[in-house]
Amino acid sequence: MTTTEQASGRPRDRRTHDAIIRATEELILEHGYAGTSITAIASRAGAGKDAIYRRWSGKPELVYDALFTATDVGPVPNTGTLAGDIAQLTENLVEEFSEPAAAAALPGLLADFAADPVLRARLRSTFLAPARGRMVEIFERAATSGELTGDVPVDLILDTLAGAVFFHVGLMGEPVTAELANELAYVVTHGIGTR
Amino acid sequence: MTTTEQASGRPRDRRTHDAIIRATEELILEHGYAGTSITAIASRAGAGKDAIYRRWSGKPELVYDALFTATDVGPVPNTGTLAGDIAQLTENLVEEFSEPAAAAALPGLLADFAADPVLRARLRSTFLAPARGRMVEIFERAATSGELTGDVPVDLILDTLAGAVFFHVGLMGEPVTAELANELAYVVTHGIGTR
Amino acid sequence: MTTTEQASGRPRDRRTHDAIIRATEELILEHGYAGTSITAIASRAGAGKDAIYRRWSGKPELVYDALFTATDVGPVPNTGTLAGDIAQLTENLVEEFSEPAAAAALPGLLADFAADPVLRARLRSTFLAPARGRMVEIFERAATSGELTGDVPVDLILDTLAGAVFFHVGLMGEPVTAELANELAYVVTHGIGTR
Amino acid sequence: MTTTEQASGRPRDRRTHDAIIRATEELILEHGYAGTSITAIASRAGAGKDAIYRRWSGKPELVYDALFTATDVGPVPNTGTLAGDIAQLTENLVEEFSEPAAAAALPGLLADFAADPVLRARLRSTFLAPARGRMVEIFERAATSGELTGDVPVDLILDTLAGAVFFHVGLMGEPVTAELANELAYVVTHGIGTR
DNA sequence: GCTTAATCGAGACGGTACGTCGCGTCTTGCA
DNA sequence: TGCAAGACGCGACGTACCGTCTCGATTAAGC
CATH class of the missing domain: 1.10.10.60 (Homeodomain-like)
Incomplete structure (x- = not known):
């Protein structure tokens, strides 16, 4: 290449x-x-x-290239707590999904990717790849520190966070608040019960 | 109408x-x-x-009418635990989203809804309305029984569950497993930390 | 039809x-x-x-319909001599071929007709059909009157006259003179030898 | 050049x-x-x-060069009669126009030449030039021998013969017969009346 | 032997047109 | 008024050529 x-x-x-x-x-x-x-x-x-x-x-590939080449740069989040790290990573997703051009394109773009078997296969490996790498690192660190016990279904958690942001902001059109990433990270790490 | x-x-x-x-x-x-x-x-x-x-x-309204008229029937889940109730409600979502015709239509349909301001406004009030009613009931029961303390951002949780299912199954094309609803419900109620 | x-x-x-x-x-x-x-x-x-x-x-059929629907009207020429009749019929061809829009279209139109087997088959039956009918009548009258003896290859003569006009006027771009039809008719009836 | x-x-x-x-x-x-x-x-x-x-x-010039460079070689026809000489010259035209590649190219090629003023001007001076030289020689010999009296419109006769062959064979798609050249030569020299 | 300059194959470039498809509206005659 | 049929203006599709251009490499002739 x-x-x-x-x-x-x-x-x-x-x-x-x-x-x-x-x-x-x-x-x-x-x-x-x-x-x-x-x-x-x-x-x-x-x-x-x-x-x-x-x-x-075709249009999907072009638009993806034009709008989503921003590689996740910067160091992997390290705030001291798992919830904090995930909140920061989620914040990245929120920023990416709510950037004006990306927000305008996302629903249609994802629909086109989902409709084409070839593109569909590339969704995870390209669209979520950068965030996934960072998330794995966060989980490993949390496991080492003992904050996290047991296996975590990484892809499912990533899909959950991305899906939540996409559904909430992209589809439902809810305004992006500063607490959104924190709220989602808290739910995913501690659950809603003991808030 | x-x-x-x-x-x-x-x-x-x-x-x-x-x-x-x-x-x-x-x-x-x-x-x-x-x-x-x-x-x-x-x-x-x-x-x-x-x-x-x-x-x-137009096409979005027609397809929505044709595929998503199945009103959530049956009694509201009451399994004894919050996680169980949510798992059952999530199971409903999974079933609805993975029904063949609905799965084939969802990404494109949601994209069309999101693109049109008029339809976009109707997303929550029609698309998620039935599930939301049931979820509110579950949360109220859990609050009464003391299992749940504090306010719960109902819409955000609903968007998270729906978004997770949609992203995981509809977009990423992951196979629907029997445990999916349980896993999601557990994450949302207890978090991933203490699994 | x-x-x-x-x-x-x-x-x-x-x-x-x-x-x-x-x-x-x-x-x-x-x-x-x-x-x-x-x-x-x-x-x-x-x-x-x-x-x-x-x-x-396609374009050939459209242009043909637009420019060559003028059916040969009026009575069949009857000037008293074969050469006169043919001159008049040739004059019709000259007029038809040199009408501005037709002249502009003819070379390209005929090329397209010639290139397509289906259209090619229709050339004689539609393009030259009206003139051919009139020519047959002229030859029959001349045979009856004794001015013409022996068989005449009607199609070849028609192709000769049409080809001559097309080549001379349409392709070579020679100006249309009043005598052109007469000259051609004379050649075809008497030959060039005894002019 | x-x-x-x-x-x-x-x-x-x-x-x-x-x-x-x-x-x-x-x-x-x-x-x-x-x-x-x-x-x-x-x-x-x-x-x-x-x-x-x-x-x-451009394509017209290239194709012309590729297919029509065969200069009329060999001696000028001299069969003893005007009709015979013209028949032989016409036979050359028939051969040239019905050679497979030439036949396939002619209608389109002539259309392109006719459409471009520059090329159109070159049609007579290059396309018919060789045949014209030979025809002039034939007519001069016939005038000298007394077989031909009066002026002959050389270009018109040449256009007539070329047009007849082109129209009959190239456009109409009539099969090339051995007698075609003779028939045309006879018509042009003696006319159709006294066949 | 070096420089100069036109040629070579390859293929990218901005355009224009192709013939097809779907949109949402309209216009028929019939029920 | 509803209905099946299908014509209507519009605009986008993805492809094919046009004739020009820009690459690096080649190939003579003039110095």
């Missing part, structure tokens, strides 16, 4: 690539996912449709 | 209505949500497109 | 039909055959592309 | 030229004129598109 691949013909123009990504972001913000057409993206980018289909196989 | 609307001319034919609903279910199952067009539904139902648009304002 | 066919749905709108025909004539005149696209015709006519494809299977 | 153009850099590769010509012939035969694209020719020839556009300005 990252190897040189030694292309033979004219190399692809990075400015065309960038213009397409930029146009995609803009149009998703202005007209939403369903309201954004490949034709319109090409037109806005000053590019031909071929230039798009040469790089991406 | 439910008003009598005493019509003056020829009354609507119930068989036409039923044929449309039936065709919708079939086509969603065969071709998925995005792959099902109003044109195709009308054709399969032996109906005109007008007969559809006279009753529903 | 001309029978009622008892259509069941909404009947086709004659104004749409006429607008398409009109737009086709205009655009052929303005931009030639190759420079006229179905897309542009639809746009100019204020119609959708479907409205065109519903009636014609 | 024919000037030496004393180049300074790398000279053009004759094998590239030949490969392009060969690929053009093949593809015209396989897919017809309209179905043959510059892109496909380059690909089949193992050449770049630039190598084609460096030598020809």
Whole structure:
């Protein structure tokens, strides 16, 4: 992938690539996912449709690339408590899911991914991959410190947190509050009973 | 909607209505949500497109009516423990979300609802309404019995459970296991720490 | 064809039909055959592309219908001599081939007809049919009067006259002179030797 | 064109030229004129598109060069009679027009020539030039021998013969018979009346 | 032997048109 | 008024070519 691949013909123009990504972001913000057409993206980018289909196989891949390349950077959360760590990780999810362009795209984008078997298979390995890595590290540390006993179904917890944020914010349209991540993290670590 | 609307001319034919609903279910199952067009539904139902648009304002409403009218019947769960009650309620969600036609339609249907401000506003009041009523009852009983102390953010918990099931099963495509509802209910009531 | 066919749905709108025909004539005149696209015709006519494809299977059929429906009207030429009759019939061809829109369309149109086996088969039966009927009548009268002896290869003579006019005027771009039809008719009836 | 153009850099590769010509012939035969694209020719020839556009300005010129370079060789017909000479010259036209690749290309090629003012101007001077020279010689000999009296509109006669062959064989798709050239020559020299 | 410059295959580029499909509305005749 | 049928304007789809351009590599001729 990252190897040189030694292309033979004219190399692809990075400015065309960038213009397409930029146009995609803009149009998703202005007209939403369903309201954004490949034709319109090409037109806005000053590019031909071929230039798009040469790089991406369809709208879902393009939009995903344009909006969700932000790799989770920064150190893994280490607040001292499991709930605190998870809250911080959840905060990342909340930020990612509520960033304007991403929020506008998410429901439609996920629907398209879910509908295509090939894309569906990539959902976990690409969409949640970064968050998952960090979560595993958090759980291992908590297990070492004795705060956590027993196995934890990592994927299920991750799906729960992501699903909760997506459903609450993305679908239901509830406003994003500062406490949301904390509330969710508390529920997931301590449950609702002893609040 | 439910008003009598005493019509003056020829009354609507119930068989036409039923044929449309039936065709919708079939086509969603065969071709998925995005792959099902109003044109195709009308054709399969032996109906005109007008007969559809006279009753529903678009595909999302029609599909919702066709697939999610199953009102939560039966008594509210009462297993003796909060976790048990929630597990049973979650089991209902799992069943509803993983019923073949519903599973095929959900991602696309929710995306369409989320994209339209009018439909988006109806999401909670219609889509989650039945489950919410039952959940409130469960929480009240648990509060009375002393098992539950403090306020519970009902909508957030409901969104969490629904979001978890939707994300895990509907989007990620994880197989539905018998323990899924129990696992989720346990996490939500006791947290992951002391498993 | 001309029978009622008892259509069941909404009947086709004659104004749409006429607008398409009109737009086709205009655009052929303005931009030639190759420079006229179905897309542009639809746009100019204020119609959708479907409205065109519903009636014609492609550009060749549409252009043919738009430009060559002028049935050869009027009585069959009867000037007293075979050469005179043929001259008059040839004059019809010249007029038809040199009418501005037809002249602009002919080379490309014939090329498209020639390239498609289905259309190719229709060339003689539709394109030359009217002229052929009149020519047969002329030859029969000349045979009766004794001016013509022996069999005449009608199709070959018709192809010769049409080919001559098409090649001379349509392809070579020679100006249309008043004597052209007479010259051709003379050659075909008397030959060049004894001029 | 024919000037030496004393180049300074790398000279053009004759094998590239030949490969392009060969690929053009093949593809015209396989897919017809309209179905043959510059892109496909380059690909089949193992050449770049630039190598084609460096030598020809477009498909019409390339195809003309590839298929119609066969200069009329051999002595001018001299059979003893005008009709015989013309029959032989017409036979050349028939052969040229009915050679498989040429027949496949002719209608589309002529349409493209006719549509472009620049190419249109070259039609007579290049396409019919060889035949015209021979025809003039035939007519002069016939005038000298007294078989032909009066002026003959050479171009019109040539257009008539070429048009007749093109229309009859190329467009109408009539089979090429051995007598075709004779029949046409007879009509043009003696007319149809006294057959 | 070095430089210069045109050529080579490959393929990306912005465009334009293709023929198809679905949308939501409309217009028929019949019930 | 409802109904089946289907035409309507619109706009997007993904593909195919157009003729131009940009790569690195090659191949002579002029210095």
